[in-house]
Amino acid sequence: EAQVTQNPRYLITVTGKKLTVTCSQNMNHEYMSWYRQDPGLGLRQIYYSMNVEVTDKGDVPEGYKVSRKEKRNFPLILESPSPNQTSLYFCASSLAGTAYGYTFGSGTRLTVV
């Protein structure tokens, strides 16, 4: 089944403890992206990647890191999480080019206390 898989689905952590949220797609998509969703603010892009070893900042990149060492994987790293990073996170992928839509993962609900 074609899908984007995120792990974990739920995570509660403490301030400052490094964490990684994994994202993997099995559709051979070039483009991958991370969004966070907050009430009243909608979905905002954190980082995106056009292909392996090519990443760039979205609208809200502060406090996050990403890497794209393989085409299928695009992990999101929070080096020192803070409570304002409590949010619902989504990974998305698509084929390269502007004619294609997104496929989304099921989301990761992160709580930082």
Place this chain on the structure above:
Amino acid sequence: KQEVTQIPAALSVPEGENLVLNCSFTDSAIYNLQWFRQDPGKGLTSLLLIQSSQREQTSGRLNASLDKSSGRSTLYIAASQPGDSATYLCAVYSDTGNQFYFGTGTSLTVIP
């Protein structure tokens, strides 16, 4: 920067009604527009993707239209059912930022 607005924020209708959800965007230079459905606590499911050269797309009881010049899209749902209850999100792909820009969604409740 592209801004996407969805009105109304919430909508409640009796089962069987036809309804229209609205989406507007500020920059008409888009490549495509995508409508999603999001169930509580779940991910986003793609409903329809309209290319900038198209006027509408249909899938089952759903019909989405696009008027790029006026910066508007509508999602028409025919004969609504309780299972249609969800939040509907509109997203436009713009050249700036290499991303889809999302509206904040319309929360739809269909009452049996």
